[in-house]
Amino acid sequence: MVFSVGEVPGVLWTLGGAVGARPLILIGHGGGQHKKAPAVLHRARRFVTDLGAAVVCVDVPGHGDRPPHPEFNALAVHNQTRIDDGEDLAAVLTAFQATVAGQTVPEWRVVLDAVQTLDHVGAGPVGYWGVSLGCGLGVPFVAAEPRVRAAVLGLGSGLANADAAARITVPIEFLVQWHDERIPRDQSLALYDAFASPEKTLHANPGLHSDRLPDHELDSTVRFFARHLTS
């Protein structure tokens, strides 16, 4: 079901004929992707089918059905110049994501409010899934939103988000691509280190930043959410 909350276009998936409150999982899409990108659909389908969850994904500013965002665009162009001039890619990226999060954190909270008023979603436990941009925006979101009970994050750096991560105490499954060419390994491990969560598991697999995650990681994610959202 496609919807808009204010200026935010989103999509909500539930099982056909679903009745009553259920877990809700918000997926944060990656950079350059959108609310119906294949990587989002792939996970949404599993969460709906295997967990009976409702799944929601919204377009990040400047992505999908949203108009270009002049301020973020200008910043992105400026950042590219900084990277071309030799500034650290991960540092520039994570600072940019922290800026965008200033807009997306309140947007996503309002979307949760709206979606949870639906009878077949309701005020059940909330989970969050997001890697790369979805991690950069997800860490401050999970830190700010007490409805989130468990989160899968990853392919992100502790550079800009360590303070927000230190306010997170819910269970975390944290994904690392071992040969990530965009996020230096020590910055990735530093973000895992920063979470205050007593239960936090790091899963690393060989591969570059944008390589497909192993299928068994999605299986693991489904079980992680099952443990924390459905029992």
Added chain:
Amino acid sequence: MVFSVGEVPGVLWTLGGAVGARPLILIGHGGGQHKKAPAVLHRARRFVTDLGAAVVCVDVPGHGDRPPHPEFNALAVHNQTRIDDGEDLAAVLTAFQATVAGQTVPEWRVVLDAVQTLDHVGAGPVGYWGVSLGCGLGVPFVAAEPRVRAAVLGLGSGLANADAAARITVPIEFLVQWHDERIPRDQSLALYDAFASPEKTLHANPGLHSDRLPDHELDSTVRFFARHLTS
């Protein structure tokens, strides 16, 4: 079923009434433990019940029902002196384990030969599970034994075992205790790095070397073996 192969005492678990060939999982026990230690029984029960596997564990020289091993004992005493004198704990430990592996690798291979002659074990696929000492002895064993199709290892260092790890190509699930006070994190990550396996996943959790692993890790291990030994 308790058994001996030569001078090696071991125990074999199978489902009551088991008939025919099945996966066989060898568990390598931890330092100071033995073939029936609680940590071994805990895992053996799950592997038998959930996977229908046969599980075998044997006492490492100087452990359990085996007599003291004068040579290894003398070496251990000498090593303690080196550690007291300020030598690196992990380096001394891993070098010691590599020495012990010179005896255990052939012992374990002969045990596999013997156990697989039993009708209710047979020549099915073999898995290996071992952390800490079980990793130090397990890496050279898995590298040497082509019957092993998948292995769970961890709480180990790449210092002494990187060459053997580089000969391993089967799927690996590698466990790290994030606050391990005995194995420096970089040496632990270096062992993960060293495996030549295309499929290798590192799972890190908060905790010290001997802290109990999270229950969800045993669930994950069972699914890992199910994927690689039973399908």
